[in-house]
Amino acid sequence: MLDTPPKNVTINKIYYKKTADPVSDKWDVPISTTAKNCRNYIREIVDNLNLEPNPNKKVIALSIGDPTVYGNLVPAKETTDALIETVLNGKHNGYGGSCGLDCSRNAVAEYLSYDGVEVQAEDVILCSGCSSSLDLCITVLADGTRGQNILVPKPGFPIYRTLAESMGVEVRHYDLLPEENWELDLDDVESKIDSKTAAIVINNPSNPCGSVYSEEHLRNVLRLAERNKIPIIADEIYERLVFPGNKFVSVASLGAKVPLLICGGLAKRFLVPGWRLGWIVVHDPVGAFAAVRKGLVCLSQRIIGSNTLVQGAMTKILLETPQSFHDELMNTLIETANIAYEEIGKIRGLKPFMPQGAMYMMVQIKSECFPQFNDGLEFVSKLMEEESTFCLPGEAFGLGGYMRIIITVPKELMVEACERLANFCNKYYKPKPCQLLPPVSIE
Known part of the structure; x- marks a missing residue:
């Protein structure tokens, strides 16, 4: 940088500034x-765990929500x-157009x-994945500068919170009711x-619960x-x-007079x-989303x-993949889920919840049976240390006392x-001592 302006050049004194003292001449770039x-709540929890696997056992990760990682599930x-x-x-x-190629949008519609x-x-x-879809939906409906909030499920996938709070929107x-x-x-x-609530997020079928809501419940x-x-x-x-x-x-099939954004x-x-x-x-039976439609188009123009390569293949992917592929996938998932439910159901101190769909199962850790561990975080950390088996603690989804396992692993690994x-x-199960009943007087 020049200490004095070059000759024959007029410099506006407002913008010309002498180089700072070398001692204090350092970059300061705020974010x-x-x-x-912006916080990744799963990573915050997992990265703070002491996850040292048993070197004598190969790691089995029951935590990863990517169904392709073990290679047993492949696309059609x-x-x-x-x-x-x-x-x-x-x-x-x-x-392509910011909202997608016409042929691809037609394929999705069909x-x-x-x-x-x-x-x-x-x-x-x-959009660029479903997380991008959720990002656009939350962004178009909720505004942190207006003090708005959105409602999200507990337990629930933490991306909702990550996206909302990064924009200053209260979560x-x-x-959710396990029973x-x-x-x-x-x-x-x-x-x-309240008056500042911008949207309710519902997830059906559910991650992490594997629940599938009935028509009656969705109508409610x-x-x-x-x-x-x-x-x-x-x-x-x-x-x-x-x-x-x-x-x-x-929810779009129920004819309700509620504007919906479906991801x-x-x-x-x-x-x-x-x-x-x-x-x-965009499902708008009441005509409330005219501005929202325009807003979504504007937001999609950011990327x-x-x-476009995947878009070009969309018609054949969506409309020509045989039903037999989907049936085989579901048969594999339910077979693995049945193994997990039956075997975990025999384990003292654990209670599995049989999923109705999706790719996950929630398991309750009965804390009173494992007094050595203060919470689910310590439980799964010790499990990894001794058995090289990792499950995501319920705390990652906002609910302690549980862990989530995936049902996409090969059956033999499950x-x-x-x-x-x-x-x-x-090894660690400690049953509660029997409670003595008060004496009963006999007259």
């Missing part, structure tokens, strides 16, 4: 409030062939038009609503939202991933999470659209993991 507020041939064809024909190497729902292509906005947690298949505690939901949720005039953000990334005896019901994507049902293709469907869990719990 934004959004960056300061139709899915991979469609992408290869798109790459080779070279027709989708350029930019794919989601069932059970009486008719989705139009103009209702669809394509209020409503309870009622993790349904929403509607009284608790309503108690959290929608009545609550309509009564309070609160829009809903519906995270349906696990749509149709349900076990026999259950049915996935999209989904290819990641889970089609086993391609790294392809980063999600969507938002100038999602991956069997071994359950054996390790049993060994660990048998």
Whole structure:
């Protein structure tokens, strides 16, 4: 930097500044409030755990929400062939519209038009994965500068909190009821609503609970939202991933007079999470979302659209993947879930909750049976240290006293993991002493 302006050059004295003293001449680049507020709650918890596996045992990770990591679950041939064809024909190497290619939006609309729902292509906005879809939905509805809040489930996927709090939006947690298949505690939901509530987030099927909500329960949720005039953000990334005896019901199919933003994507049902293709469907039966539609278009322009190669393959992926692929995936998941439920159900001090869908199972850790551990964090840390088996503690989802396991691992690994869990719990299980009953007088 020059200490004096060069000759024959006029410098506005307001902007010209002599170089600072070398001792204090250092960079000071502050970060934004959004960056300061952005926190990954799972990583914060996991990174602070003492996760040193037993060197004599190979690690079994029952914690990773990516269904592809063990290699036992792979996408359909139709899915991979469609992408290869798109790459080779070279027709989708350029930019697409910020909301997505017309052919891809049409494919999503057709794919989601069932059970009486008719989705139009103009209702669809394509995003970079479902997390991007959730980001846009929360951003368009909630504003931290206005002191707004959103309601999210507890236990629930922490990305909702990460996205909202990074923008200064307050997060209020409503309870799910484990004894009622993790349904929403509607009284608790309503108690959290005030004039600053911008949206209610519901996740069906659920991560981490594996619950699938009935039509009756969803209608009750929608009545609550309509009564309070609160829009809903519906995270349906696990749509149709349900076990026999259950049915996935999209909130869009129920004819309620509630404006909805529905989030989904290819990641889970089609086993391609790294392809980063999600969507938002705007469902607005009351005409409340005119400004929201425009806002979503503006927000989508920040990344100038999602991956065009995947978009080019969307029609074949969504509409030509055979039902037999989806059936086989569900058969695999439920077989593994049954193994976990049966084997963990035999372990003293643990209580598994059989999922109805998705890719997860919640397990209660009966703390009174393990007094050596102050909380679930210590429990899973010691489990890793001794048995090289890692489960995500419930604290990662806002609910202590539980842990979440995945049901996407190969069956033989699930069997071994359950054996390790049993060994660990048998070692530390301490039953509560018998409570003596007061004497009964006999007259």
